[in-house]
Amino acid sequence: MTDLSSEDRTAQEARLREVWRTPSGWRYWTSVNNTEIGLWYGAAAFVFMLFAGVLALLVRVQLAVPGNDFLSADMFNQAFTLHGTVMMFLFAVPIFEAVAIFLLPSMLGARELPFPRLSAFGFWSFALGGVFVCGSIFFGAAPNTGWFMYPPLATDKEYSGIGADIWLLGLSFIEVASIAAAVELIVGIMKCRAPGMRINMMPLFAWYLLIVAGMILFAFPPLIAGDILFEMERMFDWPFFDAARGGDPLLWQHLFWIFGHPEVYIIFLPAIALMAMIVPTFAQRPIVGYSWIVLAAVGTGFLSFGLWVHHMFTTGLPQISLAFFSAASEAVAIPTGVQIFVFIATMLAGRVIFSVPMLFGAGGLAIFIIGGLTGVMVALVPFDWQAHDTYFIVAHLHYVLIGGMLFPIVAGIYYYYPLLDARKLSDRLGKIAFWLMFVGFNVAFFPMHLAGLRGMPRRVFTYPADIGWDWFNLISTIGAFIFASGVTLVVIDVLRPKHRQPKGEQNPWNSGTLEWISEPEEKWGVRSIPIITSRYPIWDQPSLIEDIKAGRGYLPDAKDGARETLVTSVLDAKPIQCLRVGGTSILTIVAAFSLGGVFIALTFHWWITTIVCAIMTLAAIIAWLWTGTAVIPKEEMRDVGLGETLPLYTSGPQSVGWWAMFITMAGDGTAYASLMFGYFFYWTIHEDFTAGHAGPGMLWPLTAAGLFTLAWAAMLAARWVNETDRRGLTRLTLAVAMLLTLAACCAGLAGPYLTSMDPTVHVYPAIVWVVALWTVVHGGVAIIMQLYCLARNLAGRMSARHDMDLRNVVLYWHFLVITAITSFGVLGLFPGSR
Amino acid sequence: MRLIPKDVESLWTLFTAPTVWALHFLACYVTAAVFCAKAGVAPFSFEAMRLALGVVTLVALSGIVLSAYLAWRQWGFGSGDPPHDEPTRKDRLLFQGFATLLLSGLSFVAVVFGAVPLLFIGACQP
Known part of the structure; x- marks a missing residue:
């Protein structure tokens, strides 16, 4: 070249x-750059x-x-x-x-x-x-x-x-x-x-x-x-x-x-x-x-x-x-x-x-x-x-x-x-x-x-x-x-102040790994992205640093004024996408501080402050998602240099957002599994773990499980309809899914509520309530996500080609449906309704 | 035709053997914990439980041996020496095979360690 x-x-x-x-x-503090x-x-x-x-x-x-x-x-x-x-x-x-x-x-x-x-x-x-x-x-x-x-x-x-x-x-x-x-x-x-x-x-x-x-x-x-x-x-x-x-x-x-x-x-x-x-x-x-x-x-x-x-x-x-x-x-x-x-x-x-x-x-x-x-x-x-x-x-x-x-x-x-x-x-x-x-x-x-x-x-x-x-x-x-x-x-x-000390060379220890290409004065991370052929590239690729600095690698320019990096494949690191990442923003600080407000207010039992902060958190997160994620690029493809052109928008397992959802939900699933561990733990330590207290019955929990499954099916349908680019029908399907979710949440709470289970008298009603609430809260989050998808659809920000939001929400639903079936199945059927 | 393709293009195969260890560990711990907590309720004896967990151990060990064999095959039965640091797909596969083989070895030992209590402890609270 x-x-x-x-x-x-x-x-x-x-x-x-x-x-x-x-x-x-003061805006220095709104930086999101990894070095800061x-x-x-x-x-x-x-x-x-x-x-x-x-x-x-x-x-x-x-x-x-x-x-x-x-x-x-x-x-x-x-x-x-x-x-x-x-x-x-x-x-x-x-x-x-x-x-x-x-x-x-x-x-x-x-x-x-x-x-x-x-x-x-x-x-x-x-x-x-x-x-x-x-x-x-x-x-x-x-x-x-x-x-x-x-x-x-x-x-x-x-x-x-x-x-x-x-x-x-x-x-x-x-x-x-x-x-x-x-x-x-x-x-x-x-x-x-x-x-x-x-x-x-x-x-x-x-x-x-x-x-x-x-x-x-x-x-x-x-x-x-x-x-x-x-x-x-x-x-x-x-x-x-x-x-x-x-x-x-x-x-x-x-x-x-x-x-x-x-x-x-x-x-x-x-x-x-x-x-x-x-x-x-x-x-x-x-x-x-x-x-x-x-x-x-x-x-x-x-x-x-x-x-x-x-x-x-x-x-x-x-x-x-x-x-x-x-x-x-x-x-x-x-x-x-x-x-x-x-x-x-x-x-x-x-x-x-x-x-x-x-x-x-x-x-x-x-x-x-x-x-x-x-x-x-x-x-x-x-x-x-x-x-x-x-x-x-x-x-x-x-x-x-x-x-x-x-x-x-x-x-x-x-x-x-x-x-x-x-x-x-x-x-x-x-x-x-x-x-x-x-x-x-x-x-x-x-x-x-x-x-x-x-x-x-x-x-x-x-x-x-x-x-x-x-x-x-x-x-x-x-x-x-x-x-x-x-x-x-x-x-x-x-x-101690070091300004009298002369600045040294870039790689003073003669190290072989890539972090030493970074220049302390520059914020761009790397001037251009190199192709790596060694475990110790600085030792084994003699022209590496020079090539990077001369802009001979990928993405040597920022023509569109966006922060860009490459996404590569997991095993062989082949370039698959040019990813635009979020820049400087105050939203992250607002979201973090209002979420902090929720936790601090809870400590002192200031319920109204808690609710206000929770609403602020939600608003900040939604503003952050709406303005900063799944942005539809003006052009589909980007010339990343070295003769390669890569897509700017991907969805599903190709996209980093899908992976983030998957990983978050794996963690969420672990927390849920820990609660269920608690449920069965109580069962093992007691001869009769209900201690004679009434359970939530079979009807409502199983209804809830069924409704959650239907809502999940409706979400799959919404994804499918959206793929055929019928925006009106997508909207309708999402609305149906939302109503089903709402009904599922009500049914989930109806079991312990209608049987008057009092969580303060014994651990059995308490753990039943916790499991039901956990699931229903996740149902509530699902409703917010469905509303969000509906809004994206109405705003013309979601189509068959640009469906990242919907795909990520459906991924959330895969986890949710497993949670719901497990929760309400266990609550309704184990250890047997009384 | 092979039952399992020679080159599995996935990162996850690396974790097979440790996952078998985790499942074996959980099976032993949960079974023993529930058995001991529900003392007298279970319709089988401690001896029977030990025997059953012994069988589980053998199944786990054979799973690990299988994973080790596949890894060994992917590593070309040791035809090339590490460090497998060439920038080629072949070396990447050899590296995966070798690392998986090493992990299978560790998991085998760890499962054996985990099964030792079954040999020596004959009751919940001896």
């Missing part, structure tokens, strides 16, 4: 720059980490000497609960969403992830929810029952006050952000890679993040289901966890840990993913055993869902059950070990440069291995019975999380900082920080093993002097402050 003249190139660059420009002034969102996300998560770190220091000061009264017992409870909660929910998980949003587009050779506004929405939800949860401690209203909120302590309103509600609602809100990020990452990694980047060429970071996003999708929804049950108990006295009325606190433990254990790996895998990028760079060779890393990532992802009961070994479950989980907990050590051996092999095969990122990485791995080994110990039931709820566990979990997550993150900060600022952080400060953190960490946490073995329980706010715990605690406190000084040094290194 002939090169453009320099004027043409400059003109192209000017157009691209204009399209991807970040607004200035990633940076804000990461910075916010880091600030929350520092806040939680200060709480940890308060806890350590209180425990430094026996009989201390630095903190009151209640403040101590709030401090350690918030420390755990913030570290897990506001730092460990979000920091990786941040890193992924920041790095992935350039790493995959894409301009943007497919749903930039969704990322922005996720960030604002996270930031608002985080401030709400953290702020509570300044009013003495923070959650105080431990980061896993066990009932009956946490359902006791006398003791836990409003703190538990803040935890439940604030975190539910943040979980929404996580699921949004999961959708974004999965679709981004599967569909937006640069042409040629087949799945055997994907950067390992992308492999890990794909698995992690999948795990988020199946791990967070059970917690959301648990939160719903918990909040219904706290708000309306529905007795899900109250043993006196047939409930069972253990159900919460199951739902929490079905989330909680995979979460450990959701935190750990992305950190290892950073290592999988850093190690090859400093060994200056490709990773040894790429496929083995994929094995480890996928294997860990699966096995991590079979471990949750190892947090519940002392709850009196049958020993054969414990043994299954013990076995799986031992098995997960295999893929975890594989990764570490792969790194060691890569280092041995290459010539290792011991820079600051490697120092943090290697130090972190050493710490993590110790945590992993104590993990194998506590995975053995008899040992766990001794160690459960002691400081041995506290030591174990900090070795795993700080070694497996915090150290790699700091390694990542030192490694990737040049992408932000074109300058490196200080080697000298980095080395000092590392040794302070490494030594401080071990001094702080190693003695906790011994204190735990001597019987010191977790969460005591003080202890007597004469039982042999005082020295260990004093040493731990000293170590904690040494560790904190190391962290402070990292913060100083990041924040």
Whole structure:
């Protein structure tokens, strides 16, 4: 291909720059560009980490000497609960969403992830929810029952006050952000890679993040289901966890840990993913055993869902059950070990440069291995019975999380900082920080093993002097402050002004992967999209950077003034669509803040505010969909360069929107499955789980199931009629489907309502109501979607060719009909109507 | 004619063996949990349950072996060595085959781990 003249190139660059420009002034905050969102996300998560770190220091000061009264017992409870909660929910998980949003587009050779506004929405939800949860401690209203909120302590309103509600609602809100990020990452990694980047060429970071996003999708929804049950108990006295009325606190433990254990790996895998990028760079060779890393990532992802009961070994479950989980907990050590051996092999095969990122990485791995080994110990039931709820566990979990997550993150900060600022952080400060953190960490946490073995329980706010715990605690406190000084040094290194330092080269570590093509000053992600033929393109494709910069790749121009990126096929990354992504918008902020308003108002039982905020949220989301999605392009096809012409509009499984709906509904289905798990859980623990209470009968539930099925059939018909381009008939079919849905929802509620089931008297009516309400609320959402399709049809924005909205709604309906048939089938037929 | 085409053009085959592990794990856990919770109600003994789960284990293991065989075939029975990093469809298929084979191995071991309690534990609360 002939090169453009320099004027043409400059003109192209000017157009691209204009399209991807970040607004200035206050509008800066309306940016949805992945580099800004990633940076804000990461910075916010880091600030929350520092806040939680200060709480940890308060806890350590209180425990430094026996009989201390630095903190009151209640403040101590709030401090350690918030420390755990913030570290897990506001730092460990979000920091990786941040890193992924920041790095992935350039790493995959894409301009943007497919749903930039969704990322922005996720960030604002996270930031608002985080401030709400953290702020509570300044009013003495923070959650105080431990980061896993066990009932009956946490359902006791006398003791836990409003703190538990803040935890439940604030975190539910943040979980929404996580699921949004999961959708974004999965679709981004599967569909937006640069042409040629087949799945055997994907950067390992992308492999890990794909698995992690999948795990988020199946791990967070059970917690959301648990939160719903918990909040219904706290708000309306529905007795899900109250043993006196047939409930069972253990159900919460199951739902929490079905989330909680995979979460450990959701935190750990992305950190290892950073290592999988850093190690090859400093060994200056490709990773040894790429496929083995994929094995480890996928294997860990699966096995991590079979471990949750190892947090519940002392709850009196049958020993054969414990043994299954013990076995799986031992098995997960295999893929975890594989990764570490792969790194060691890569280092041995290459010539290792011991820079600051490697120092943090290697130090972190050493710490993590110790945590992993104590993990194998506590995975053995008899040992766990001794160690459960002691400081041995506290030591174990900090070795795993700080070694497996915090150290790699700091390694990542030192490694990737040049992408932000074109300058490196200080080697000298980095080395000092590392040794302070490494030594401080071990001094702080190693003695906790011994204190735990001597019987010191977790969460005591003080202890007597004469039982042999005082020295260990004093040493731990000293170590904690040494560790904190190391962290402070990292913060100083990041924040210190660097304008006197000269700007460095673009790829200072001589790394081989694609994220190093990104230029810190430019917002377009990549000047033009290259064709990838190697796992380490910068090493193996000598003219790559030059070609990209000269605009010799795909989409070198933005002639139509739209933000564009390529969609490619899942396996072989063949270009299939030119995707226009959303640009700068305030709608995402409005949607996030009004949704935040819903959760905050609910905490304080301000019902009218809740309703107003809910309506605002709905309006903002509909405005966002109407103006920013399924836009019908002026021309059908777009010349993307290199002689290829691609469609601008696709629908059904070809489109990214369809995938996003599919993935969201997979998560939604998991939450629903968790509720049904609850239903059958209650059935197993009681001889007669209805306890003699009347059920919803057979007639109404089965009618509801039938009507939902008819409505689903009507939606299929609407899709079919629309394909034949009969707009009037499509309208009619949609209206019929809507009426059927409405009737189905009424019938669904009629069962428990007409039989006067009172959800506060016993768990059976309560769980029946929850299942029915869940389904009916989904029916309500379906009605909104049907109305939306009707409006699109009336506005002339939906036709046989442009039917993305309708196809996505029908996909929603596939999930809904399965939900409805299961719900009402079970409610009507099981355990037999009385 | 082959029953299962040699080159399955899907990402999902990668997850076959771990999915079998998950189903086996769930089957063992749920059966044992319900049996023990409903002690005395079930019309069969603990021994019978162990035996049934033993059969489930064998079925799961054979499923994994089948997945491993197909993966091995896709990997060309080991004719080419990793890293399979050429920008060709062939290398992509070989990579998928190899990774699936490795996952089948891990899943096999994990199912065996999961079945060990059935051998050694003879009652709900021994």
